[in-house]
Amino acid sequence: MKPRGLARRILPVFYVLDTSGSMRGYAVECLNSAMEETVRTLKNMAAHNGDVQIRIAVLSFDNEARWMDPGVPVDVEDFVWEPLTAELGNQTCMGAAVRELNSKLSEDAFLCSLTGSLMPVIVFMTDGFASDGYEAALEDALRNHLFRDATRVGFAVGSSADVKMIARLTGNSRAVVRAGDLDTFVSLIKLVSETATQAASLSHVGDVGDRGGKAVEDAMIANDDEVTEWIASEDVHRGKVPIWDMNDPI
Amino acid sequence: MANELRPHTIISTMYGATVRVLRKLGGGGQGDVYEVEYRGKRKALKWYHVNKISNLNSFVKNLKRNITMGSPTQDFLWPIDMTEFVSGSFGYVMDLCPEGYEEAKELLIGNVRFASYRRRIDACLNIVSAFRILHGKGFSYQDVNAGNFFIDPRTGKVLICDNDNVTTNGEEMGVLGTLSYMAPEIVTRKSFPNKYSDRHSLAVLLFRLLLGPHPLEGARSVNTVLDSQMRRSLYGENALFVMDPHDRSNAPDPIAQEGLVSLWNQMPEHLKKLFTNAFSQEALHDPLCRPLEADWQSSLARFRSEVLTCGCGNEVCCESGMPVPCDACKQLVCAPFVAVFREMVLPVALDTRIYRCQLGNPGISKALDLVAYVTGAIDDPYALGLRNMDSEPWEVHTRWNERHLLRQDEVVQVEEGLRVAMPGTRGPVKVRFERNAQTVRK
Ligand SMILES: Nc1ncnc2c1ncn2[C@@H]1O[C@H](COP(=O)(O)OP(=O)(O)O)[C@@H](O)[C@H]1O
Numbered sequence A: 001m002k003p004r005g006l007a008r009r010i011l012p013v014f015y016v017l018d019t020s021g022s023m024r025g026y027a028v029e030c031l032n033s034a035m036e037e038t039v040r041t042l043k044n045m046a047a048h049n050g051d052v053q054i055r056i057a058v059l060s061f062d063n064e065a066r067w068m069d070p071g072v073p074v075d076v077e078d079f080v081w082e083p084l085t086a087e088l089g090n091q092t093c094m095g096a097a098v099r100e101l102n103s104k105l106s107e108d109a110f111l112c113s114l115t116g117s118l119m120p121v122i123v124f125m126t127d128g129f130a131s132d133g134y135e136a137a138l139e140d141a142l143r144n145h146l147f148r149d150a151t152r153v154g155f156a157v158g159s160s161a162d163v164k165m166i167a168r169l170t171g172n173s174r175a176v177v178r179a180g181d182l183d184t185f186v187s188l189i190k191l192v193s194e195t196a197t198q199a200a201s202l203s204h205v206g207d208v209g210d211r212g213g214k215a216v217e218d219a220m221i222a223n224d225d226e227v228t229e230w231i232a233s234e235d236v237h238r239g240k241v242p243i244w245d246m247n248d249p250i
Numbered sequence B: 001m002a003n004e005l006r007p008h009t010i011i012s013t014m015y016g017a018t019v020r021v022l023r024k025l026g027g028g029g030q031g032d033v034y035e036v037e038y039r040g041k042r043k044a045l046k047w048y049h050v051n052k053i054s055n056l057n058s059f060v061k062n063l064k065r066n067i068t069m070g071s072p073t074q075d076f077l078w079p080i081d082m083t084e085f086v087s088g089s090f091g092y093v094m095d096l097c098p099e100g101y102e103e104a105k106e107l108l109i110g111n112v113r114f115a116s117y118r119r120r121i122d123a124c125l126n127i128v129s130a131f132r133i134l135h136g137k138g139f140s141y142q143d144v145n146a147g148n149f150f151i152d153p154r155t156g157k158v159l160i161c162d163n164d165n166v167t168t169n170g171e172e173m174g175v176l177g178t179l180s181y182m183a184p185e186i187v188t189r190k191s192f193p194n195k196y197s198d199r200h201s202l203a204v205l206l207f208r209l210l211l212g213p214h215p216l217e218g219a220r221s222v223n224t225v226l227d228s229q230m231r232r233s234l235y236g237e238n239a240l241f242v243m244d245p246h247d248r249s250n251a252p253d254p255i256a257q258e259g260l261v262s263l264w265n266q267m268p269e270h271l272k273k274l275f276t277n278a279f280s281q282e283a284l285h286d287p288l289c290r291p292l293e294a295d296w297q298s299s300l301a302r303f304r305s306e307v308l309t310c311g312c313g314n315e316v317c318c319e320s321g322m323p324v325p326c327d328a329c330k331q332l333v334c335a336p337f338v339a340v341f342r343e344m345v346l347p348v349a350l351d352t353r354i355y356r357c358q359l360g361n362p363g364i365s366k367a368l369d370l371v372a373y374v375t376g377a378i379d380d381p382y383a384l385g386l387r388n389m390d391s392e393p394w395e396v397h398t399r400w401n402e403r404h405l406l407r408q409d410e411v412v413q414v415e416e417g418l419r420v421a422m423p424g425t426r427g428p429v430k431v432r433f434e435r436n437a438q439t440v441r442k
């Protein structure tokens, strides 16, 4: 007989992704490939993190905002990335996206049965400036504690992205990743998703510190392959050591 | 042939250089390949049969774009320049495939042999890594088949040619691919080649490189004429994996394909699972459900570490470090040590490698960096040393609880109780070494 384990706490992870006209071609294909790997990373994390169930939902926006199937956060285990497309001429309606996200970010409607749920992670990405006024939508959203207390991080991709907007959406300029090009974005989105999810899964109710900024910082450190803290080398191992064959592995 | 190029012909290129034709190397469906002199160096020129190109304008536009974007990695024989039109035809310049590389076809047929099974795995790893980067950059390849891969059987290094059809994922180039490598949705003409159909073709190529036969050619294809209708059914609407666990109606023929089952049984579970997923009914018919290149990379890197050489020279797979009887000489093959990671156990023997992608989730281009290598000692046939191949130092704890830093190229002797912390992408990855039990564990 086995006692039943604790129910896993739900951690919703939202992606709010730009599919405006400027993302057409390689850009949106890079985004798709990067997100496929991100989902894989989150699946691995979920598999090795017994007490959190990661649920993922994707909102893409151009002239309007729309949810990727099935339109509610689903267990990352069952999530299949549906490739996004970007059409020439489409705008960057970030305001619509924030409004849509906020309208669904409520205990009863979207996140049904939030008992034991953790504060969500929200990841924003844009390569441009909002073509609608996003400020009012953001102000509204900030009155919603599920938005306000979420671990929010954002990507400003390329040289014509509105960095200030991403900083306001995340509430903290430290939570903004400025990716000069798509390659940088591709390599960082996985790491940031990982660190943000980790930060959120360790958070406690009422703990509303700067988790977004911390997550970005952690990701940057991991990306730089910075040396982890090492204990100073005291005495080098002497003793009898064989003479090693240094033939180079091919 | 009408548009055959004669030696010494000189043609100018888009970047204002010239090519001088030296000799013909071979011919293919879309054109011929010549050895040429270009900017003082020997290069290869692909010269098209223009009538074989369905939409010349967009083809040329795409080729130019590939040339300006540059090669995603060193593993591609990428177009570097394009010639002007001469008597209605044109071509592109790429690096010459160096000596020692063989067409993958030759290796599949068995005309040329890999130096070892580990080199086969290395070739597979190099292929999936190159495609992980290619797809990551938003490209799709469109025509994955054994004819487009050059492999050095001594090292497992790979060069990928025919990159003229490579395009933004989702764009149609007019090619459909090579029937036996085509994804079912391409065979049935429901879709045009893209990243997802590349993934099916890659899985077919990996299966063939590691196991030999085609993964969809089982009992149903034995003793029948493989006419085009039959082949369309085998690779298309009725595709069924020979090792499908739920439907055995296309299982390998017990006589004609006897070797396949025993080889399959020697594969590690994690890899069998990946093949089973890649050729499941779900993945055959839903392109979005196919394993990613990163999945193959993890599994192949692990498999690479699990293959050991028996005293008789045969290679066997010691999954999770477990001793197994050699299928050639029946002796028990047992790695002297095992390396215990949080999520897996690897055998530790001469030539064991640990790659960066086994220590977390590094950038795509760093995934196959070698971080650790097991070497032997010159003066002690039984000693094994673990060499740090990484620029970052490791923290090493010996079983006497001494600790020190092990810098790049330094070696520590592998002993019972040795613990090493290697820098991973998310903090140090701790590995403990244990002497391996000489008995078959269950
Ligand atoms: N870069 C290269 N260096 C040397 N040989 C090459 C190169 N590219 C192609 N070849 C050789 O030229 C022949 C024709 O190649 P290719 O035109 O790519 O074939 P296909 O059109 O059938 O795909 C092949 O036999 C191949 O080995």
Ligand SMILES: [Zn+2]
Residues within 6 Å of the ligand: B310, B311, B312, B313, B314, B326, B327, B328, B329, B330, B331
């Ligand atoms: Zn043997």
